[in-house]
Structures are given as structure tokens and as C-alpha cells.
Amino acid sequence: MRARVVVPCIAAILSAPLACGSSGSGSPSDSSSDASISSDSTAAGGDGAYAAIDAGDSAEGTGATGDAGDAGSSCEPGLDPGFGAAGGIEVPVPPNPSAAGGGAVAFDASGRILAFGHATSGSGSTGPAVALARYDSDGSSDATFGTGGVWTGTSMDVGTSELAVQPDGKILAAGGNFSAPGWFLLRVDSTGALDTSFGSAGYAAAPASNAYVAALAVRPDGHILTLSGQNGNGNGSPPWLLAQYDATGHLDPAFGANGVLSLPTPSWSTPAAAVLQSDGMLVAGGYGSNGPVLARVTTQGTLDPSFGAGGIATASLAQSGVVDLAIASSGRILAAALTPGFTFRVIAFTTAGALDTSFGTKGVTDTAFAGKATSQRLAIDSNDGVVTSGFVASQQADAGSPFAIAVTRYSASGSLDPTFGSGGRLIMPFPSGRGVPAAAALSAARGLAVTGYWFPAGPDGGQAQVLELARFRCLE
Numbered sequence: 001m002r003a004r005v006v007v008p009c010i011a012a013i014l015s016a017p018l019a020c021g022s023s024g025s026g027s028p029s030d031s032s033s034d035a036s037i038s039s040d041s042t043a044a045g046g047d048g049a050y051a052a053i054d055a056g057d058s059a060e061g062t063g064a065t066g067d068a069g070d071a072g073s074s075c076e077p078g079l080d081p082g083f084g085a086a087g088g089i090e091v092p093v094p095p096n097p098s099a100a101g102g103g104a105v106a107f108d109a110s111g112r113i114l115a116f117g118h119a120t121s122g123s124g125s126t127g128p129a130v131a132l133a134r135y136d137s138d139g140s141s142d143a144t145f146g147t148g149g150v151w152t153g154t155s156m157d158v159g160t161s162e163l164a165v166q167p168d169g170k171i172l173a174a175g176g177n178f179s180a181p182g183w184f185l186l187r188v189d190s191t192g193a194l195d196t197s198f199g200s201a202g203y204a205a206a207p208a209s210n211a212y213v214a215a216l217a218v219r220p221d222g223h224i225l226t227l228s229g230q231n232g233n234g235n236g237s238p239p240w241l242l243a244q245y246d247a248t249g250h251l252d253p254a255f256g257a258n259g260v261l262s263l264p265t266p267s268w269s270t271p272a273a274a275v276l277q278s279d280g281m282l283v284a285g286g287y288g289s290n291g292p293v294l295a296r297v298t299t300q301g302t303l304d305p306s307f308g309a310g311g312i313a314t315a316s317l318a319q320s321g322v323v324d325l326a327i328a329s330s331g332r333i334l335a336a337a338l339t340p341g342f343t344f345r346v347i348a349f350t351t352a353g354a355l356d357t358s359f360g361t362k363g364v365t366d367t368a369f370a371g372k373a374t375s376q377r378l379a380i381d382s383n384d385g386v387v388t389s390g391f392v393a394s395q396q397a398d399a400g401s402p403f404a405i406a407v408t409r410y411s412a413s414g415s416l417d418p419t420f421g422s423g424g425r426l427i428m429p430f431p432s433g434r435g436v437p438a439a440a441a442l443s444a445a446r447g448l449a450v451t452g453y454w455f456p457a458g459p460d461g462g463q464a465q466v467l468e469l470a471r472f473r474c475l476e
Contacts, residue, residue, distance in 0.1 A: 075474035077407070077426055080447065083471040084139030088431030091115060091133060091451070091467035103161030103175065105441040105449045105469075111137045113441070113449045115469055116163050116173050130154075132163075132173060132188055135469070146192025153186065153194070161439075162216035164224075170195060174226055176212030183211040185226060187249065199249030207243040207251070207260045214240075215274035217282065222247035227274045227284050239263050240271040242284060242297055256301030263303070265312060269293045273335070275325040285335055287321020290314065292337060294322070294353060306352065313353030317364070320345060324378045326386075328412070332356055334378060336388050342372035344388055344408050360414030367408050367416065367425065377442035381476045384412040387444050389475075391437040392427060403436055404429050405450055407475055428472060435468045448472040 079087030104116045113135045130153040134145040141149030161175035169190035176183040183206040187198040194202040204224075211228040218224055224245040230238035240263040244255035251259025265271075269288035276282050280299040287293060292315045296307035303311025319340040326334050333349040344367040348359030355363030367373075371393035379387045392406040405428045409420040416424025429435075435452025442448050452468045 077421060077474040078428055078472060079431060080471040080473040082138055084431075084469075086431050087472070088468055088470040089135070089139045091117070091469050103439055104163040104173070105439050105451055106163040106165060107441055107443055107446045107449065108165045108169065111446055112142060113469065113471065114163055114165070114171060115451055116161055117451065117467065130173070130175075132171065132192075134192065139471070144191065151188050151192045151194070162213055164216045164218050166218050166222065167220060172216060172218065172224060174213040174216045176228070183213060183228065185213070185224070185245070185249070197248065204245055204249040205251065207241045210238075211241055214271040214286070215284070217274050217276050219276065219280065223252060224249075225274065225276075225282055227271050229271050240265050240269070240284065240286070240295070242282070242301070244301060254300070261297060261301045263295050263312070265293050265295065266290070266314065270321070272321065272323050273325040275327055277327055277331070283325060283327070283333055285322035285325050287338070288314065291317035291320050292322045292335060292347060294333070294349060296353065308353035313349065315347065315355055315363075317347070320347075322347070323375055326378050326380045328380055328384045330384065332359070334380065334386055336375040336378035336390075338375060339366065341366070341368070342374065343368045344373050344375050344390060344406070346378065346386055346388060346410060346414065348414065358413065365410060365414040369406060369425065369427070373406055376437075376440045377448075379442045379444045381444035385417065386410040386412070386414070387442065387475050389440055389442045389448050405437060405448070405470070405472065407448065407472070409475065430468055430470050432468055435470065444476040447475055
């Protein structure tokens with residue numbers, strides 16, 4: 001589930017949370033209080049249930065091999081001791097990398113973990129090489145995938161990235177850069193080879209020359225949806241772009257205008273997440289200067305007039321923005337959000353796009369931690385409860401990382417689950433004790449997979465990075 005908080009945004013936790021993921025065209029700057037919680041939309045609309053979401057959550061299940069929550073009632077939430085060494089593994093990167101990042105993580109239908117990232121190899125490199133690795137549920141590299149468990153791609157500019165797994169097991173990776181053109185969408189087959197039948201030699205065409213990818217989703221029939229932002233000119237954010245591709249990687253002319261719908265979102269807004277309803281409509285979310293922004297789009301590529309105001313819904317929650325989305329079985333739309341107070345925030349919307357006042361306090365639940373916290377992911381469990389994950393500034397003795405992984409669990413009404421962790425909160429370090437969180441995949445059934453990076457001491461002056469992948473279990 002999404003663009004989201006990636007490595008370059010970690011420093012923003014010390015300043016403005018909405019700097020994470022904002023495009024070069026601007027970021028929300030409204031400093032007014034968000035005490036007034038309201039919605040611009042009250043129209044009635046249709047409903048739907050969770051069908052598919054970006055970052056591979058479409059592969060979520062409750063009975064597949066490798067589920068991290070199947071150890072029974074005695075299972076304690078935390079690092080999965082059956083994954084790697086005490087819950088974590090080191091991800092291979094090129095020798096002496098000068099920069100590395102774990103851009104996206106996903107679970108496939110068998111419970112294996114996919115990690116997509118990039119690394120630049122010191123001097124003489126023409127750019128970052130992208131790589132997709134697959135790991136079995138015990139953390140061992142899947143030798144049947146690519147070369148030694150890894151597919152390596154050509155150099156490309158990666159600022160954000162997303163992963164999704166198709167029903168046939170093929171893997172989609174998308175990415176881009178906030179500050180310069182660099183949009184890409186590629187497909188790797190289930191054996192770890194670039195699928196050259198997709199698009200042009202494995203790569204699909206961008207919906208616009210200045211686009212960057214914010215979210216990725218796959219329909220059951222194989223159609224692919226990308227939600228993109230556009231690098232602006234400093235006079236406001238250009239419209240969000242929703243593109244639909246057919247199964248062969250070409251823009252679908254039956255959707256929108258030649259495969260692309262331009263969403264008339266508010267000025268200075270940034271897309272971040274997307275989720276498919278069971279009826280095929282897609283809900284896109286992000287943040288604007290006055291708060292969260294949602295849009296709902298029909299299967300034909302038109303805005304749904306029954307949602308919000310002409311298909312666009314907003315909520316007056318200043319400096320709060322959507323970073324992930326999920327749909328409850330009732331059709332309620334749930335969003336993980338950033339806040340100016342560095343808390344975990346969950347916002348509930350009705351099927352019509354209004355704040356759902358039956359959830360939390362006037363549709364909003366905020367959860368504070370001892371340190372500054374940033375949400376990344378949100379998932380729905382089998383009882384319509386809500387699980388969120390992210391990271392929190394901690395006071396670890398190891399100076400290598402000031403961050404820890406944080407998870408919260410709520411009832412369907414938005415109250416913290418007192419049986420989970422400490423009063424509904426759980427804080428866990430990386431196995432190494434040094435990881436700085438980068439990307440995450442959250443599934444109530446499968447657990448949480450997180451990539452991070454740290455700098456080992458050595459003759460390189462601490463510039464080389466080590467990538468780490470950790471798995472946490474029993475979150476449902």
C-alpha cells in the first residue's frame with residue numbers, strides 16, 4: 001500500500017511530516033488548527049468491500065503458507081523468530097554501495113516476501129541499479145527466482161516505488177522521482193525474468209512525461225492501474241493522473257481519455273494511495289493544504305458523481321494527509337494519515353465520502369507515542385478491526401538508529417485494542433538494533449515486513465549502507 005515514507009523522508013520527522021512524499025510542485029503549508037473536523041461531502045453513494053490494494057496486499061489471505069499469524073492464541077506479537085536470524089536478514093546489494101534503498105515490499109499469494117529497491121555502486125556508476133528479491137517465509141533467498149533469488153534491472157532514477165502481484169504470480173514494479181522525470185512500470189514473471197511481452201520490452205509507457213508513481217493496483221481481470229503525481233511549475237500541483245493498462249502493458253483506450261483520467265484535485269495536493277472496491281471502482285487518496293483528499297473513479301475511468309462533490313471528497317483536517325487506504329467489509333473507507341503532531345492517525349469515511357462519525361471521535365482516531373511517530377501502512381483484519389504500522393523516534397542505546405517500528409490495533413469502532421501490546425500499541429526494534437525504516441508491507445494475516453538501512457563502521461567512513469529486511473508476526 002503505498003509512496004509512502006521512503007528513505008529520503010526520514011529526516012522530515014524532525015520537521016514537517018507532510019514533507020514526506022510531496023512533489024517539487026509544492027507541499028501543504030496550512031498551519032491552522034485541525035480541531036474542526038468536517039467533510040465537504042454529504043452525498044449518498046455505493047458501497048464495496050476490500051478487493052485489491054497496491055504494494056502486494058491483493059495477495060492477502062488467511063490460510064496461505066507462510067502466514068505470520070497462524071501460530072494460535074499463544075502467538076506473541078513481535079519479531080518472527082522463524083524468519084532469518086531472530087526475525088531479520090541482510091539484503092544483498094552491490095559491493096561498496098554509495099547509496100541504497102528498500103523502496104517497496106510485498107507479500108505474494110504463497111506468503112513469500114518481495115523486496116524492491118536500488119543501489120548505486122560507488123565511482124563510475126551511471127545511476128542506481130534496481131533489484132527485485134524474493135524470500136521464502138523463513139527468510140531464505142528463493143533460489144528458483146532470478147539469479148540466486150534476485151532479478152536485477154537497468155539503471156533508472158528511483159525516488160518512489162510500488163509493488164503489486166498479479167493473480168498469475170507475475171510481479172509489477174513501478175517507480176519514479178519527485179524532482180525529475182523518471183516514471184516507470186515494469187513486469188517480472190514468476191521465475192524472476194523480465195517479461196518482455198509487457199509494454200515495450202518489459203516496460204510500459206508513462207501517462208505523462210513529468211509523472212511519478214504514487215500507487216499501483218491490479219484488477220482481477222489483469223488490468224493495471226497507476227496513480228501518479230506530476231512535477232509542477234511552482235504555481236500549484238498539477239492534477240493527479242490515474243492510468244489503466246491492459247494485461248499486455250498498453251494504455252487501455254476504453255478508460256478515461258485514451259487510458260488516462262486527469263483528476264481535478266485541489267491545488268497543492270499530492271497523491272499517495274489507492275484501493276479497489278469489490279465493484280471495481282477505485283478510491284485514490286492523498287493530501288492537500290487543508291487536509292485529506294479522496295477521489296473515486298468508475299470502471300470506465302470517470303469520476304463517481306455520488307462520491308463527495310463530483311467525485312472528490314475532502315476533510316478539514318489541516319496538515320493531515322492520507323498515506324494508505326483500505327476498505328472494510330461494510331464499505332467504509334479507512335485511511336492511515338500523517339499529522340502535524342506526529343501521531344498515528346486513522347480516518348474513516350463513509351461510502352459517500354463523508355467523515356464516518358461512528359468511528360473514533362467524529363471519524364478520527366489519533367494515537368500518541370512517547371516519541372514522534374509517522375504512519376506508513378493500514379490493513380483490515382477478519383473482524384473489520386484496523387491495524388496500522390509505521391515508525392517512531394526512540395531512545396535506543398544504539399546510536400545507529402533513533403527509530404523503532406510501531407504497530408497499533410483498533411476495534412472496528414476505532415478504539416485501541418487493550419489486548420494488543422501495551423494498551424493497543426506495540427514498539428519493536430529492528431533485529432540489528434540499527435535499522436532506519438524505509439518501506440513496509442502490512443497484512444493482518446501475514447504480519448508486517450519492513451526494510452531498513454544502517455551504516456556500518458568501516459574504512460569507507462560510514463558511507464556504505466547495509467539493507468535489512470525484518471518480519472513481525474501475530475498482529476491480528
